[in-house]
């Protein structure tokens with residue numbers, strides 16, 4: 457039987473970051489298992505590439521600030537450009553209620569040191585993004601150090617840097633189960649290519665993570681949620697440097713990427729088909745109509761149906777990551793449930809899990825708010841509807 461010190465199940469941006477940070481901490485014989493044929497076949501390859509520190513809870517702001525620091529020196533560390541470009545995130549409030557919720561988030565952000573996040577009047581919003589129609593703009597919040605990142609660049613950077621430190625990656629290798637010892641710990645990971653004896657396992661299986669945890673008898677509350685993106689034909693209607701612009705009320709947001717405007721708005725997913733990641737043409741029509749109302753410059757720009765896509769968020773009940781040792785299985789470690797923020801938080805989560813596995817506790821940040829037992833303890837994080 458082949459062996460590994462750690463098997464990381466999932467070679468998306470989170471698994472790659474964990475494996476790299478473990479190797480950096482001196483772990484040898486780390487293997488990543490991914491059933492995909494090549495990097496980026498999971499959610500990481502579907503992400504739009506937003507980065508923000510404007511969150512409503514201290515832990516999410518702290519994760520972003522740690523991640524941002526690491527993204528700024530990412531190229532020096534891994535040899536690959538993370539694409540971090542601080543074009544800002546602009547949140548728009550349509551009324552006083554939305555504004556006061558955004559303000560409450562900003563108080564948390566300021567307390568965590570994100571002083572560059574500011575409130576804007578309606579006029580200031582429209583000056584910052586002159587493409588917007590003034591209707592429905594009562595004010596907003598803005599953070600200039602938020603912006604964009606390259607999901608596949610970050611994934612590729614961690615894979616390359618991990619490989620230089622000896623991390624092995626087995627593409628096309630589905631994990632199918634665990635062999636457990638009488639004490640409930642994992643002795644080996646079953647794969648189609650045979651079992652792998654392990655000292656520890658990391659669950660980095662993205663939206664598919666709850667099935668992996670179940671092999672160890674661990675109930676992991678992570679569920680998939682379809683997220684769709686509509687793309688215009690290539691155009692110059694809006695500048696590439698336009699901030700990510702989000703209407704707080706319904707979550708409609710847009711950015712420019714690689715010469716196309718991307719339009720997004722959350723939907724509840726498809727009842728009974730949680731892993732379905734097809735694009736709904738009716739949704740594309742609706743989101744396009746909203747874009748035409750709110751951004752008149754887009755009225756003449758066609759949607760490119762072939763360039764639209766969908767993928768899966770990995771939702772946790774409080775929309776915060778689940779990080780740490782799995783309750784009831786001593787050598788299974790969870791890094792799951794980022795709830796659509798996994799690319800931007802991957803640099804921080806990988807480092808933190810490597811600290812937990814190496815030292816027994818994290819040293820960079822207090823991550824008790826993310827402990828896997830919080831739901832059973834009735835201590836979930838508050839999850840703001842807007843941020």
Ligand SMILES: Cc1cc2nc3c(=O)[nH]c(=O)nc-3n(C[C@H](O)[C@H](O)[C@H](O)COP(=O)(O)OP(=O)(O)OC[C@H]3O[C@@H](n4cnc5c(N)ncnc54)[C@H](O)[C@@H]3O)c2cc1C
Pocket residue numbers: 465466467468469470471489490491492496497498499500501502503504505506507629630631632660661662663664668683684685766767768769770794795796797798799800801
């Ligand atoms: C449309 C869209 C837009 C998004 N925009 C953003 C954004 O702007 N910013 C941001 O930070 N995040 C964004 N996200 C979320 C982000 O993509 C995820 O949070 C992140 O990619 C999660 O990374 P991961 O490594 O956990 O998951 P994944 O990339 O899905 O990796 C999990 C891997 O596990 C593998 N796997 C699963 N089960 C098994 C098994 N049994 N055996 C072997 N391999 C297995 C899969 O093949 C997959 O490669 C977006 C997501 C979508 C869908």
